[in-house]
Structure formats: C-alpha cells, structure tokens
Amino acid sequence: AQRVTQPEKLLSVFKGAPVELKCNYSYSGSPELFWYVQYSRQRLQLLLRHISRESIKGFTADLNKGETSFHLKKPFAQEEDSAMYYCALSPLSGGYNKLIFGAGTRLAVHP
Amino acid sequence: ETGVTQTPRHLVMGMTNKKSLKCEQHLGHNAMYWYKQSAKKPLELMFVYNFKEQTENNSVPSRFSPECPNSSHLFLHLHTLQPEDSALYLCASSPDFGEPLHFGNGTRLTVT
Numbered sequence: 001a002q003r004v005t006q007p008e009k010l011l012s013v014f015k016g017a018p019v020e021l022k023c024n025y026s027y028s029g030s031p032e033l034f035w036y037v038q039y040s041r042q043r044l045q046l047l048l049r050h051i052s053r054e055s056i057k058g059f060t061a062d063l064n065k066g067e068t069s070f071h072l073k074k075p076f077a078q079e080e081d082s083a084m085y086y087c088a089l090s091p092l093s094g095g096y097n098k099l100i101f102g103a104g105t106r107l108a109v110h111p
Numbered sequence: 112e113t114g115v116t117q118t119p120r121h122l123v124m125g126m127t128n129k130k131s132l133k134c135e136q137h138l139g140h141n142a143m144y145w146y147k148q149s150a151k152k153p154l155e156l157m158f159v160y161n162f163k164e165q166t167e168n169n170s171v172p173s174r175f176s177p178e179c180p181n182s183s184h185l186f187l188h189l190h191t192l193q194p195e196d197s198a199l200y201l202c203a204s205s206p207d208f209g210e211p212l213h214f215g216n217g218t219r220l221t222v223t
Contacts, residue, residue, distance in 0.1 A: 004153070034211060043115075044201065046211040086154065098167060099144075099212060101154040 002027050004089050006102035013077050014110050021072040021105050023061075023087030031089045033063055033070040034099070038084040047072075047085070057081070077109045114138065117202050117215035124192065125223055132187040132218045134202030140213070141206060143185040145177060148199040148217070160185060192222045 003026040013019055025031065035047040048056045050063040050070060061072045070087060087102040115136045124130050134143065145157040159167035160179040174196075176188040185202055199219050203212040 043216045044214040046213075049211060098156060098159065099154075100156070103151075103153045 002031075002089060002091060002100050004087050004100055004102035006085075006087055006105050008105045009103070010106045010108065012108045012110065015079055016076050019072075019074045019077045019081070019107065019109075021085050021087075021107065023070045023072065023102060025068050025070065025087075025089050027068075027089060027091065029091060030065075031091055033061070034088040034090065035059070035061055035070075035072050036086040036088055036101075038086070040083070044086070077107075079109045079111060082107055082109045115202055115204055115213050115215035117200075117218050119218060120216065121219045121221075123221045123223060124189065126192060126194070128192075129188070129190040131189065132200055132202075132220075134185040134187075134215055136183055136202075136204040136213070138204060138213060139206070140204035141182060142204060143179060143182070144203040144205075144212065145185065145187055146201040146203060146214075148201055150198075154201070158187075189220075192220075194222050196220065197222045 005024045007022055011021060033050040036044050037047040038044045047059060048061060059072055059074045061070050063070050084104050084106050086104045088099045090099050118133045122130060142161045144159050147155045147157055156169050157171045158177045163179050163182055174191050178186040197220055199217045201217045202215040205212045
C-alpha cells in the first residue's frame with residue numbers, strides 16, 4: 001500500500017535551533033516526493049520536491065531510498081517558518097500527480 | 112485573480128440540501144483535483160480530472176458528484192450529506208505529468 005507517515009504532529013523549537021521534520025513512505029516503485037507548507041491563513045503550497053535537489057527558504061530534503069525517508073531539514077529555524085508541513089508522495093504513473101499526503105507536522109518556532 | 116479560486120469559502124448546509132462547490136483555475140493546467148481535509152486525518156484524494164475526463168474516483172460516496180465542464184472549471188455537487196462530511200474541501204490543479212499541484216484556499220463545509 002502507498003502510505004506517507006509523519007510521526008510528529010507537533011515540533012516545537014526555539015529560533016536558531018536546527019529543525020528536522022520526519023517523513024517516511026511506503027511505495028514499491030520509485031515515487032516522487034514533495035514537501036508542501038501551509039502558513040497561517042494561506043493556501044497549501046509547494047515548498048520543495050526531491051528531483052529539484054534545491055534549497056528553498058533554507059530547507060533541504062534528501063530522498064533516502066534505503067530508509068524510505070524524505071526528512072525536511074533546516075539548520076537554523078526562523079519564527080516565520082512556523083507552519084503546517086505536509087510530506088507527499090506521487091507514484092510515477094498515470095500522467096498526472098496523484099498526491100498521497102501525510103498527516104502533517106505543525107512546526108512552532110519560538111523567539 | 113490568478114491561481115486556483117474556490118467558492119464559496121464557507122458553506123453550512125442541512126442534510127437534505129443540495130449545494131455545489133466551485134473551483135476555477137486560469138493557469139492553463141490540464142489536471143484538476145478534489146481533496147478532502149478532515150480534522151485529524153491526512154488530505155484525502157477524492158477525484159481527478161485530466162483533460163476534462165475523470166481519471167480517478169477514490170471510492171467516494173455517490174452523494175458527492177463531480178463535474179468538469181472544461182479544463183478551467185471543476186464543480187463538486189453535494190446532496191444528502193452526512194455530518195461526518197463536514198471538512199475542508201480543497202481544489203487543486205497541475206500542468207503536465209510530474210509537475211506540482213497548485214491549491215485553492217478551500218471551502219469549509221459544515222453539515223448540520
């Protein structure tokens with residue numbers, strides 16, 4: 001079965017501390033992985049995708065096929081990073097993105 | 112407005128009512144989606160339309176009826192809903208294969 005697991009509902013850190021939001025997936029093939037973010041009173045939007053291998057707002061995520069993980073990391077958290085973060089998987093088939101989401105992790109960055 | 116627009120933002124309906132949710136995108140995308148976001152549950156894919164053709168129905172009850180008259184518009188017709196259908200309904204669109212989804216702000220539905 002295709003599944004995305006985000007084990008932490010809430011991650012609370014202080015400004016300047018490192019952040020790691022965990023994501024594990026279950027999929028037999030080669031998926032495409034994404035991180036979406038929802039800031040307060042804003043729509044859900046793409047943060048980054050694994051095939052881009054780029055850093056967005058200081059966040060990076062590396063796909064580890066051996067551990068079936070796609071953890072989101074940032075070395076120094078900022079207050080404006082406070083938001084809901086969703087990991088998502090898209091099976092590479094069908095001609096469109098059938099995104100399967102995790103339950104989400106709320107990141108709270110305190111001053 | 113550019114992007115994905117959903118109306119109404121909030122909707123309260125009784126179990127015997129019939130209502131419709133509307134989604135509109137002017138991004139030139141080929142695929143449109145309905146997702147359901149319930150409290151304490153992950154986002155659930157409901158329907159996918161690709162080039163106006165329904166390509167995915169994720170075991171959604173028939174009291175939810177989607178309609179995609181053209182590639183820019185997507186509707187979700189609601190009738191005889193249950194209180195457990197109360198949720199945030201999100202519309203999204205995407206261009207070609209492998210491209211990310213663009214989401215609307217959602218419609219907050221309350222069934223009384």
